[in-house]
Every structure is written in structure tokens, then in C-alpha cells.
Amino acid sequence: MGIPYTPLEGVYILLATSSLLVLVIILSFYKKLGIGREFTYAIIKGGGQLVLIALFLSYLFQTNLWIFLIWILLITMVLVGGYTSAKRATHMPQAFQVTTPAILAGATLALLILALSRAMPLQPQYIIPLAGMAFGNSMSICSLSLDRLMREIKLNRTGIESMLSLGISSKQAIQEYNRLSIRAALIPTIDRLKTLGVIFIPGAMAGLLIAGTDPLVAAEYQIIVYLMIVGGGIITAMAVTFLSRKKIFTEYEQLAEWLYED
Amino acid sequence: MIEPDSGSIIFDQQSIINYVPSELRRDLVLVPQESVMFPGTVEENIGFSLKVHNLFNEKIVKKSLSDTGLPKEFLSKNAGQLSGGEKKRVSLARALALSPKMLLLDEPTTGIDPKNLDTVEKRILDFSKQRNLTVLWVTHDVEQAKRVSNRIANIKDGKVTTITTPDRFQWGEAY
Numbered sequence: 001m002g003i004p005y006t007p008l009e010g011v012y013i014l015l016a017t018s019s020l021l022v023l024v025i026i027l028s029f030y031k032k033l034g035i036g037r038e039f040t041y042a043i044i045k046g047g048g049q050l051v052l053i054a055l056f057l058s059y060l061f062q063t064n065l066w067i068f069l070i071w072i073l074l075i076t077m078v079l080v081g082g083y084t085s086a087k088r089a090t091h092m093p094q095a096f097q098v099t100t101p102a103i104l105a106g107a108t109l110a111l112l113i114l115a116l117s118r119a120m121p122l123q124p125q126y127i128i129p130l131a132g133m134a135f136g137n138s139m140s141i142c143s144l145s146l147d148r149l150m151r152e153i154k155l156n157r158t159g160i161e162s163m164l165s166l167g168i169s170s171k172q173a174i175q176e177y178n179r180l181s182i183r184a185a186l187i188p189t190i191d192r193l194k195t196l197g198v199i200f201i202p203g204a205m206a207g208l209l210i211a212g213t214d215p216l217v218a219a220e221y222q223i224i225v226y227l228m229i230v231g232g233g234i235i236t237a238m239a240v241t242f243l244s245r246k247k248i249f250t251e252y253e254q255l256a257e258w259l260y261e262d
Numbered sequence: 263m264i265e266p267d268s269g270s271i272i273f274d275q276q277s278i279i280n281y282v283p284s285e286l287r288r289d290l291v292l293v294p295q296e297s298v299m300f301p302g303t304v305e306e307n308i309g310f311s312l313k314v315h316n317l318f319n320e321k322i323v324k325k326s327l328s329d330t331g332l333p334k335e336f337l338s339k340n341a342g343q344l345s346g347g348e349k350k351r352v353s354l355a356r357a358l359a360l361s362p363k364m365l366l367l368d369e370p371t372t373g374i375d376p377k378n379l380d381t382v383e384k385r386i387l388d389f390s391k392q393r394n395l396t397v398l399w400v401t402h403d404v405e406q407a408k409r410v411s412n413r414i415a416n417i418k419d420g421k422v423t424t425i426t427t428p429d430r431f432q433w434g435e436a437y
Binding site: 158159161162163164165166167168169170172252253254 | 265283284285286287288291292293294296298300310311314315353356357360
């Protein structure tokens with residue numbers, strides 16, 4: 001089975017399905033919604049990126065250098081994820097020192113278990129999409145966790161200072177805020193887990209179904225993948241809170257100066 | 263705590279830099295100018311640090327509260343709903359519960375009703391004598407400094423300009 005048309009037919013289909021988007025863009029200009037330009041840019045950028053990655057993958061699946069190229073791709077994923085997520089911690093000095101290892105720890109652990117359990121054969125067509133899911137999910141969880149943690153700490157500075165002045169260690173003083181930030185970061189993932197298959201058919205399962213896999217096998221595989229990715233996300237959230245402590249407090253267990261900047 | 267550019271601060275025969283910060287802060291407790299209450303009752307607030315350090319004892323909580331002049335009925339009150347002056351006293355009781363060797367009070371009477379000012383000052387003096395407690399009291403009120411202290415240090419531009427007794431302290435010395 002798989003996709004039921006040739007690449008050339010695909011271009012015609014793409015043009016036909018674009019007609020709805022063209023209509024939306026025309027409507028946007030007509031109604032002055034102000035989203036037309038950004039929408040067009042996003043479609044061209046996103047579409048272009050997908051075509052580029054498709055060309056890269058076509059090459060990767062054929063070349064003997066795939067191991068080397070996959071390493072480059074994985075390193076890029078970690079660095080881009082760490083850098084993107086670090087932007088959530090406004091004013092935190094060198095925030096990528098927190099986000100990059102946290103994303104790396106969570107996603108790597110998830111991928112390692114997938115590989116060891118043979119759920120992810122060590123071939124590029126398995127590694128790349130699963131790594132994308134693992135790193136992407138870890139990055140989102142990292143950003144959400146860091147964003148919430150920063151907000152909680154800044155909102156409760158005087159409370160934390162009061163605790164510190166009573167001989168409570170920095171670790172104990174922010175324990176509650178760590179817990180809140182981990183929980184908040186996992187809410188979208190848990191909600192998605194609860195509604196799996198009801199509101200949406202997740203990516204891996206949809207892909208397998210389109211490729212003609214038995215729905216039960218596809219569902220089973222999706223659960224395996226999802227559990228690993230959620231597990232990795234939790235590790236990431238925990239690592240973020242753990243690693244942030246060194247940035248939040250000075251060596252004398254005081255709140256760092258950057259937390260007082262607006 | 264900031265590492266000094268020069269000199270050192272000795273507490274209990276040791277430079278404060280050599281202490282584990284959280285351990286130092288159990289013996290040398292700061293009561294900040296702004297009294298922030300933790301969520302919960304007055305009793306939970308006073309017992310909070312004791313619980314964290316596994317030292318909770320109801321008698322200590324009650325004694326700490328009564329030393330600040332608040333009746334025991336306050337123990338069950340919601341700390342967040344107290345007046346500014348009451349919060350200040352709970353904040354003092356929270357510090358006393360740790361049985362520290364020294365208290366650092368940052369403007370401890372700020373926000374206290376003028377009618378209760380004398381009472382709070384007297385309470386602090388009473389419990390510090392009773393507990394043999396050294397108090398470092400930071401104030402901008404020269405008259406208050408003269409009323410409550412054994413020794414006054416005048417600080418100008420971050421430097422101690424004089425250290426003297428209240429009876430010898432001159433108005434002109436205060437900046």
C-alpha cells in the first residue's frame with residue numbers, strides 16, 4: 001500500500017489542495033485579518049524546509065555515510081533545541097547550559113531504551129523520525145518547565161528569601177516551585193496521552209496506517225513510542241529544575257542578581 | 263552574604279565565609295523588613311523551619327509566639343490575613359523558634375502602629391535578655407537606636423563611621 005499516487009500526480013494534488021489555502025489568503029486580505037502575509041511566509045518556509053529535509057533524507061537513505069550524517073543531525077537537534085528553549089529563561093546567564101543537557105538527557109534516554117528494546121531498529125528511516133519526536137517533545141517540555149519555574153521564582157522572591165533566612169537550604173526553598181513547573185510542563189503531554197486516538201491519531205500511527213500496517217500493530221507501536229517520549233520528557237523536566245538551581249542561587253545560597261532584573 | 267573585598271566577619275570564632283550558608287542562617291537569623299507569610303496558619307508558619315529541620319515541637323512554637331506578645335489564639339489564624347504589625351511579630355516568632363545565637367533585625371518596627379511601637383520594642387528587648395540573644399538592629403530612627411541599644415554603629419556610604427554607646431551618641435554623627 002502506502003501513498004496511492006506517483007510523485008508527479010502528487011504535484012497536481014498539492015496544487016489542488018492548495019486552492020483552499022489560496023482562498024483563505026484572499027479572504028484574509030479582503031477581510032483585513034492581517035494574517036495573509038505571515039501565513040504565506042509560513043507556508044513557503046515550512047514547505048521549503050520539508051522539501052529540503054526530504055532531499056536530505058533521500059540522500060541519507062542511500063549513502064554509506066549515513067551514520068556520520070545522523071550524528072550531525074542529532075547534534076544539530078540538541079543544539080537547536082537547547083538554544084530555542086534557552087530563550088524562555090529571560091536574563092538567565094548562559095541558559096543553554098541548563099536546557100541543552102536537559103534535552104539531551106531526556107531524549108537520549110528515551111532513544112536508548114527504544115534502541116535496546118528493538119522498538120527502534122538502528123536504521124536511518126527509524127532513527128530520524130523517532131529522534132525528531134524525542135528531541136522535539138523534550139524541547140517543548142524543557143521550555144514549558146523553564147518558563148513556569150522562572151515565573152514562580154520571580155513571583156515568590158521574597159518568600160524564598162524568607163525561607164533562606166530561616167536556614168532552609170536552597171534546594172528545599174524551591175522544592176515546591178520545581179514540583180509546580182514539572183507538573184505544568186507535563187500537562188499538555190498528559191492531556192494528549194489521555195485523548196490518544198479520540199481527538200487525534202498521532203503521527204507515528206497515522207504514518208504506519210497510511211503505509212498499510214495492521215491498526216493494532218500501529219497502535220501498539222505508537223504506545224511504545226509515546227511512553228518512551230513521555231518518559232524522556234519527564235527526565236528533561238526534572239533535569240531542568242535540577243540544573244537551574246545553580247543559576248538561580250549564588251554559591252552562598254542567595255537568589256542570583258539576574259532574578260531582580262525586569 | 264557577600265565575600266568581603268577586605269577584612270572578614272567573624273561569627274562564633276569562624277569567618278562566615280567558612281560556614282555552610284544554611285547552617286549559618288540557623289544560628290544567625292535575619293528577620294527581613296518585609297514580612298512574607300508562608301501559606302497556612304500562624305502555627306504552621308512558626309513551625310515551618312522546625313519541620314524542615316526535623317525539630318518540630320509544639321512547646322517551642324507556643325513559647326516563640328508568646329515571646330513576641332501575641333496570644334496563643336493566634337496560632338490557628340490564617341497568617342495571610344494578619345495585619346502588618348501582627349505579621350511582623352509572627353516573622354519574629356519564626357526566627358525565635360530556631361533558638362538562634364544572634365538575630366539580624368532589618369527595621370523591625372516598620373509598618374507597626376505607633377501605639378504598639380513601644381510594646382514591640384520592649385518585647386524584643388525582653389526576649390533578647392531572657393534568651394541571652396545578641397541582636398543587630400538596623401534602623402534609620404536615631405531615637406529608636408538610642409532607646410534599644412547597648413552600642414550604636416553609624417554607617418555612612420557603606421562604611422562604619424562611629425561605634426559608641428547610646429549616651430555618647432551625638433545627633434551630628436547620624437547622616
